[in-house]
Amino acid sequence: MPSETKPANPFRVLVRDLPASRRIAVTPAFVAEAVKGLPLRDALGGDDGEAATLEDGGTAELELYGDGENVHASGRVTGKVTVACSRCVGPVALELDEPLHVTFLPAHAMPSELDEDSAGEGVELAENDLDVYPYDGETVDLEPLIREQYVLAVPFAPLCREDCLGLCPQCGADKNHAPCACEKPVDPRFAALEGLKLPS
DSSP states (O other), rough: OOOOOOOOOTTTEEEESSSEEEEEEOOOOHHHSEEEEEEEHHTTTTTTOOOTTTTTTEEEEEEEEEEEEEEEEEEEEEEEEEETTTTOEEEEEEEEEEEEOOOOOEESSSSSSSSSTTTTOOOOGGGGGEEEEEESEEEEEEEEHHHHHHHHOSSOOOOTTTOOOOOOTTTBBBBBTTTOOOOOOTTTTGGGGTTOOOOO
């Protein structure tokens, strides 16, 4: 029986094969792993928030070419990632459509500010350094780059709609669907005045 050949990793590009084009299908499982641990992803519930994200995923289309030791990649990442609304915790489908222009440098040529030893020291990075990624000299791994695009697509406080009314802080009802009967809580600063009777 012939041995099965392992499928090539679509995220990895050999430098000796440059110039090269890559069209990578980004699966829902890849997106789920990329954004796992983000609070507004985990708030979706289910198994790592995957229950509500069956349509997550997308496509990365990149052109790569070498320039000495440097490898340049340009193209676009499109797709979708689902997170929870920051007010009502309902699902929000975020569309991703980002152009990419990045440079991969051999690890030894990376700017010193980007090495791991200085990562926790609050070093300021130049704007150009943000589009620089390391590679091992023989193989360019596109996976960290594409994963980062899905993480960056999630805003700090995503909304299902601009006028989302959110959840009632007392009973937890979604006020977008129906008003609840909860009374507005009394400001504790005025609670002592509730039983006060004024002379007539």
